[in-house]
Amino acid sequence: MAEAYVEALRGIVPDERLRVDLAERYSYSFDASFGEYLPDVVVRPDSDEEVSEIVKLANEYNVPVYPRGSATSLSGGPLPVHGGIVLDMSQFKHKLEIDKENMIAIVSPGVLTSDIHEAAAEYGLFYPPDPSSAHVSTIGGNILENSSGPKGLKYGTTKEYVIGMNVVTPTGERVRTGGRTVKNVTGFDLTRLIVGSEGMLGIVTEVTLRLIPEVKARKTMLATFETSVDCGRAITNVLSKGILPAAMEFMDNACIRAVEHFKPVGLPVDAGALLILEVDGHPYSVDDEMKEASEVCESAGAMTVEVAETEEQRANIWKSRKMVSPAVTEMGPTKISEDATVPRGKIPDMMERLAEIREKYNLNLVVFGHAGDGNLHPNIITDKRNTEEMKRAEDAVSEIFEAAVELGGTLSGEHGIGTLKAPYMVMEYGEAGVELMKTIKAAWDPNNILNPGKMFAENGQTKVELT
Numbered sequence: 001m002a003e004a005y006v007e008a009l010r011g012i013v014p015d016e017r018l019r020v021d022l023a024e025r026y027s028y029s030f031d032a033s034f035g036e037y038l039p040d041v042v043v044r045p046d047s048d049e050e051v052s053e054i055v056k057l058a059n060e061y062n063v064p065v066y067p068r069g070s071a072t073s074l075s076g077g078p079l080p081v082h083g084g085i086v087l088d089m090s091q092f093k094h095k096l097e098i099d100k101e102n103m104i105a106i107v108s109p110g111v112l113t114s115d116i117h118e119a120a121a122e123y124g125l126f127y128p129p130d131p132s133s134a135h136v137s138t139i140g141g142n143i144l145e146n147s148s149g150p151k152g153l154k155y156g157t158t159k160e161y162v163i164g165m166n167v168v169t170p171t172g173e174r175v176r177t178g179g180r181t182v183k184n185v186t187g188f189d190l191t192r193l194i195v196g197s198e199g200m201l202g203i204v205t206e207v208t209l210r211l212i213p214e215v216k217a218r219k220t221m222l223a224t225f226e227t228s229v230d231c232g233r234a235i236t237n238v239l240s241k242g243i244l245p246a247a248m249e250f251m252d253n254a255c256i257r258a259v260e261h262f263k264p265v266g267l268p269v270d271a272g273a274l275l276i277l278e279v280d281g282h283p284y285s286v287d288d289e290m291k292e293a294s295e296v297c298e299s300a301g302a303m304t305v306e307v308a309e310t311e312e313q314r315a316n317i318w319k320s321r322k323m324v325s326p327a328v329t330e331m332g333p334t335k336i337s338e339d340a341t342v343p344r345g346k347i348p349d350m351m352e353r354l355a356e357i358r359e360k361y362n363l364n365l366v367v368f369g370h371a372g373d374g375n376l377h378p379n380i381i382t383d384k385r386n387t388e389e390m391k392r393a394e395d396a397v398s399e400i401f402e403a404a405v406e407l408g409g410t411l412s413g414e415h416g417i418g419t420l421k422a423p424y425m426v427m428e429y430g431e432a433g434v435e436l437m438k439t440i441k442a443a444w445d446p447n448n449i450l451n452p453g454k455m456f457a458e459n460g461q462t463k464v465e466l467t
């Protein structure tokens, strides 16, 4: 059976873009999360026509299709859990056009996000979504995960910038959603439905992005606190004062120590937590807002408040934040990275819940993240060969999800549901909510061809499974 459809695929794409050898398939069997699943075949399509023909053929042979960008997903998004075809979209990158007059970018799905940042900047324009993985992840992956980063606080997530797309549907039809205009209320908003749909409702083959003018000035501050809860309170107080920073990033003591151990940048290792706060806009308002934000941090009990006076100092502050992920990775062989998100006012409560979970399960649980929008990244550092500790980690992860939902938050602020969080969808949306999503999926994809095994729990799975 596999041979029959693979032979049929050879009629659509040339041999050099179709791989069946084990080594190649193996390198497509994982992403940045857990689990390994071997596809039957890897295909690198080069045009909308090819994608459409591949998907039609997959429907004919009833074979799953797994679209994939750079596979940096932290939730299992591109994993070929039922084998079949991996559709490698990372090489689909012919186009990166900036239309300065209309302030838009027209981009192929395989283009790296950082290349869009650079291309926009050359025209004095700004594409704000900035996942930490921007130098390796594709815009296609960003769109299907609705990714964001530090700037999500002020500028929103990827979905705020996608205004049009070319899409191949799960049955192989080619459709256009949205367009080149910022305003568009014609018909159902299919663009918004597809953004964040984790590759389950369509394959994106071109995207039109809205750009904004580059900001004129920025100021960055680093404040340290005795405890995470104090820092959480400062974050909430800054926002309730009416200041909307471009970014507010949080690191707990374990992250501070990890960075200083990994590549020292002079962070105070005795601080319980630190906050990186950046304001941007007109030079006058930036100075005022930074002064006000500094005062709020001081009255929330900050141990130190330092505002960068030079570009070098500013870069050094951000370097410490960028070092967190690699530094934490060095702390142990297995990193479980979560991104449960709570309403901003509940950040101090979430900090407390995380401290309780750390103690209860006796785990190396470190916390950093985009605290200004409530999107914390609790990371459990463990070793997947230690099955007893992995079981405790599974329970701790479940409890992190419960805490977030109980506090009025969500399972995922930016990493998506994929395979890992599927069992918890009902906890957040209830049976009826999940059934409605399944109805949409079934209407678009009657043969369940596109990225099956994601978002909705399969095989009676009731909790996160890491072992």
Ligand SMILES: Cc1cc2nc3c(=O)[nH]c(=O)nc-3n(C[C@H](O)[C@H](O)[C@H](O)COP(=O)(O)OP(=O)(O)OC[C@H]3O[C@@H](n4cnc5c(N)ncnc54)[C@H](O)[C@@H]3O)c2cc1C
Pocket: 031, 032, 066, 067, 068, 069, 070, 071, 072, 073, 074, 076, 077, 078, 089, 109, 130, 131, 132, 133, 136, 137, 138, 139, 140, 141, 142, 143, 144, 145, 146, 147, 148, 149, 150, 198, 199, 200, 202, 203, 204, 205, 325, 414, 415, 451
């Ligand atoms: C070190 C590190 C840091 C990270 N930091 C952040 C962060 O700050 N913010 C954040 O939001 N995420 C972050 N991530 C997660 C990850 O980088 C994002 O989810 C990213 O958008 C995935 O892009 P990708 O190209 O790797 O896509 P993949 O992981 O390959 O795929 C992601 C999803 O998109 C689907 N897909 C990909 N391309 C297409 C397409 N053309 N058409 C249809 N479906 C498609 C896949 O099926 C899958 O469901 C980080 C990951 C790592 C490893």
